[in-house]
Every structure is written in structure tokens, then in C-alpha cells.
Amino acid sequence: MREHDSLYSWTRLFIALLLATVGNIGMWVVVIVLPDIQQEFKIDRGTASIPFALTMVGFAIGNWVMGHVVDRYGITKTIILAATVNTAGYFAAMHVNNVYSLSILQFFIGLGTAAAFGPLIADTSHWFLKRRGIAVALIASGNYFSGAIWPPLFNNTLQSDGWRDVYWILALSTVFIMIPLSFLLAKKISEETARISDAASSDRRQNVSISPKALTILLSIAGIGCCVAMSMPQVHIVAFCIDLGFGPAVGAEMLSLMLIGGIISRLINGLLADKLGGVYTLLIGSTLQCTALFLYLPFDGLVSLYIVSLVFGLSQGGIVPSYAIIIREYLPGADAGTRVGFVMMCTIMGMAIGGWMSGWIYDLTGSYAAAFWNGIVWNFLNIAIVLFLITRNRKSKIMRLQTAV
Numbered sequence: 001m002r003e004h005d006s007l008y009s010w011t012r013l014f015i016a017l018l019l020a021t022v023g024n025i026g027m028w029v030v031v032i033v034l035p036d037i038q039q040e041f042k043i044d045r046g047t048a049s050i051p052f053a054l055t056m057v058g059f060a061i062g063n064w065v066m067g068h069v070v071d072r073y074g075i076t077k078t079i080i081l082a083a084t085v086n087t088a089g090y091f092a093a094m095h096v097n098n099v100y101s102l103s104i105l106q107f108f109i110g111l112g113t114a115a116a117f118g119p120l121i122a123d124t125s126h127w128f129l130k131r132r133g134i135a136v137a138l139i140a141s142g143n144y145f146s147g148a149i150w151p152p153l154f155n156n157t158l159q160s161d162g163w164r165d166v167y168w169i170l171a172l173s174t175v176f177i178m179i180p181l182s183f184l185l186a187k188k189i190s191e192e193t194a195r196i197s198d199a200a201s202s203d204r205r206q207n208v209s210i211s212p213k214a215l216t217i218l219l220s221i222a223g224i225g226c227c228v229a230m231s232m233p234q235v236h237i238v239a240f241c242i243d244l245g246f247g248p249a250v251g252a253e254m255l256s257l258m259l260i261g262g263i264i265s266r267l268i269n270g271l272l273a274d275k276l277g278g279v280y281t282l283l284i285g286s287t288l289q290c291t292a293l294f295l296y297l298p299f300d301g302l303v304s305l306y307i308v309s310l311v312f313g314l315s316q317g318g319i320v321p322s323y324a325i326i327i328r329e330y331l332p333g334a335d336a337g338t339r340v341g342f343v344m345m346c347t348i349m350g351m352a353i354g355g356w357m358s359g360w361i362y363d364l365t366g367s368y369a370a371a372f373w374n375g376i377v378w379n380f381l382n383i384a385i386v387l388f389l390i391t392r393n394r395k396s397k398i399m400r401l402q403t404a405v
Contacts, residue, residue: 020142023116062114067341137270261313269318
């Protein structure tokens with residue numbers, strides 16, 4: 001019985017998407033409660049941002065660590081482990097009395113949350129061949145679904161009961177949603193189906209004449225460049241709007257608009273990847289992101305910023321999944337979790353570095369203009385690596401044709 005792109009594959013995809021939507025809230029929760037934490041603990045904004053920074057560190061490392069776990073033990077045990085870590089973290093966070101204790105807990109929450117991103121993407125990729133692009137894009141969208149759906153749901157809880165009750169709700173949701181759903185993904189791909197996928201990957205890898213290690217390193221560097229650029233609007237859009245006099249509510253709306261655009265972009269790019277392949281899809285997305293970053297420079301009016309933020313979301317949403325698609329297109333499936341996890345770790349490091357770097361540049365210059373230019377330069381690094389892979393592929397094909405003649 002055919003397993004790739006089957007009805008079971010799509011059913012499994014739907015379950016995994018639910019897991020991703022619930023599981024990724026661990027990355028967003030600290031953003032939601034940040035103002036309340038700052039007020040309760042009477043700290044400045046920089047100190048209040050430490051929990052988010054450590055969440056991202058944990059999330060980055062967790063993609064690699066949990067990637068190893070999923071390769072060895074499968075996705076069900078990985079999700080159960082991650083859900084246990086997060087549940088314990090949420091419960092403990094309810095009882096902290098300082099920001100530093102919360103920061104340590106958020107590191108472990110980020111570590112567990114990672115299982116719902118890179119490892120889940122890697123596992124899903126095993127079950128698709130012709131439709132792998134859209135499948136990976138859908139799972140990667142779970143991160144954006146989580147960021148778009150959960151924050152508005154917590155508004156009333158924050159206002160009436162406080163930020164600690166948000167963690168209580170998340171602890172219960174993790175136990176009663178993630179763990180039961182994980183058992184529905186216990187089935188593993190057959191060895192015969194895995195061999196079919198690996199054969200296709202081997203053929204593509206020969207076309208670019210590059211080792212798995214070298215390709216992984218190149219994609220990791222590209223991912224850092226891409227996400228340093230991406231972080232400027234995503235991390236600083238609220239502060240950017242405050243500086244322009246529009247207020248934090250407007251900035252939050254623009255962030256939601258980016259996330260919605262990102263979801264649409266991921267789906268479109270997934271479809272493109274099934275037609276053009278991951279490398280060309282990455283080139284298109286990276287070029288569009290660079291264009292959107294340029295648009296932030298001349299436009300600072302309220303209506304124009306809403307439009308540019310939507311354009312940015314539509315431009316960049318499909319970039320990160322493209323790295324995972326390329327890995328599965330060119331590299332063996334046995335260590336897909338580790339390789340996808342490592343590259344995802346590097347993209348998250350890029351987000352963390354870029355978020356800090358943009359703030360540092362703002363402090364030096366007094367505006368975000370230079371920070372946008374910094375993002376554009378880093379984005380060119382990403383594009384240069386993609387063009388290198390495309391050029392290498394074409395040269396390899398020409399050499400094989402000449403040899404054949």
C-alpha cells in the first residue's frame with residue numbers, strides 16, 4: 001500500500017497541525033504577558049525581555065536536541081517528553097516571584113516547545129513526496145497559527161485574572177490536548193517507503209555535487225542571514241510604531257497582520273516548492289523579503305505601514321520552511337530530524353541575534369532606519385548562498401552532459 005501522499009498522510013498532517021498550534025504557544029506566551037510582568041516586578045523593558053530571550057535560546061537548542069530525539073525514538077515519545085517539560089514549566093511559572101526565575105523556566109519551556117516545530121516538520125516530511133512542500137508549509141504554519149490565535153484568546157484572562165492564570169490554562173491545554181494527540185502519530189513509515197524517498201534525495205544531491213555536511217552548513221548560514229533580516233520588523237514593529245506615535249495597540253495589530261500574511265505566504269510557497277523545488281522557492285521568498293524591507297524605509301504613515309507589514313508577512317512566511325524542504329529533497333531521511341533541527345536552530349539564532357542587533361543599532365543611531373539597512377545586508381548573504389547552490393547545480397548538469405557526449 002502506498003504511504004506517500006496517502007489519505008493517512010493527510011490525516012496525520014491535520015493531527016500534527018493541531019499539535020503545532022497548541023505546542024508553539026510556549027514561544028508566544030512570554031510576549032503576551034511581558035507588560036504585566038514588567039509592571040508586577042517593577043523592572044525596565046530590557047530586564048522584562050530576558051524571559052523572551054531565554055525562551056528563544058531554549059527554542060533554538062531544543063530544535064536540535066529534540067531533532068536527535070525524534071530520529072531515535074519517534075515523534076510520539078518526543079511530543080510526550082516535550083509536553084511533560086512544558087507542563088511542569090507552566091505550573092512552576094505560576095509561582096515565581098522574580099523575573100530571573102521566570103527566565104530560567106522559560107528556557108525549558110522554549111526547549112519543550114521546539115518539539116512542535118522542527119522535529120514535527122521532519123516527521124511530517126517522511127509521509128509526503130509529491131506534496132512534501134505544502135505539507136511542510138502547513139506544519140510550519142502551526143507556529144504562526146499559534147501566534148495569531150492564542151494571544152487574542154488570553155486578553156480577557158489577562159485583564160480579569162492576571163498573567164499567572166494564562167500559564168495555568170496552558171498547562172492544562174498541554175496535558176489534555178498534546179499528549180492524547182501524540183499517540184495518534186505512533187505509526188512509523190515503512191522501510192520500503194523510506195528507501196523510495198532516499199533514492200530521490202540521492203539523485204538530487206548528485207546534481208549539486210555537495211556533501212550532506214556542507215549543504216547543512218550552507219543552509220544554516222543562509223538561515224542565520226535570512227532571520228537576522230526577518231527579525232527587524234517582527235521583533236521591533238511594536239516599538240517602531242510607538243516611536244512613530246501610533247501606540248502599542250497599532251503595533252500589535254501590525255504584528256498580527258504579519259503573522260496572517262506569513263501563514264498565507266507559507267501555503268503559497270509550499271505549493272511553489274512542489275512545482276519548482278525548495279531552492280528556487282527559497283530564492284523567490286528571500287528576494288521578496290528584501291524588497292519588503294526596502295519598503296519600510298520610505299513609508300512611515302499609518303495606512304502605508306499596515307500595507308507594508310502585510311506585504312512583509314506575505315513575502316517572508318515561506319522562507320524558513322524552504323530550508324526544511326531542501327534538506328528533505330537532497331539529504332537522507334534517517335537523520336532528517338537532526339539536520340532540520342540544526343538548521344531551524346540556526347534560523348532562530350538569527351532571529352535572536354537580529355532582534356538584539358536591531359535594538360543595539362537603534363540605541364546607537366536613535367532610529368530604526370540603520371537597523372532596516374542592516375537587515376537588508378544580512379538578507380543578501382542568504383540570497384548569495386541560494387544563488388551559489390543554483391549555479392553549482394547548473395554547472396554539474398553541464399559537466400555531466402559534456403561527459404556523456
